[in-house]
Amino acid sequence: MPEFESVRETAEAIGRITCIKTGEEIGLLYQWDNGEMQAALDEDNSNELPTSQSSAVEPDIGATRS
Incomplete structure (x- = not known):
């Protein structure tokens, strides 16, 4: 089985x-x-x-979430 260079294990919002x-x-x-x-x-x-080519996403870290 081939090894992958970028294995995803955990993600953070x-x-x-x-x-x-x-x-x-x-x-x-x-x-x-x-x-x-x-x-x-x-x-x-x-x-x-969305894909990186079709749209840009601007993180809004300071917004309050309801």
């Missing part, structure tokens, strides 16, 4: 993803222990994850 039209939180941005980032959108908002 580093930002919130908000809708630019409503300001409502629609997901979270995670950073894996290997440095990779991944967006996780809430199920009721979209079936499609």
Whole structure:
């Protein structure tokens, strides 16, 4: 079995993803222990994850979460 250079084991939420039209939180941005980032959108908002080429996600660490 080949060894992978960047094995993901744990991830930490580093930002919130908000809708630019409503300001409502629609997901979270995670950073894996290997440095990779991944967006996780809430199920009721979209079936499609943004890619690094199609959209930029700005972490909003200071926002309060309800």
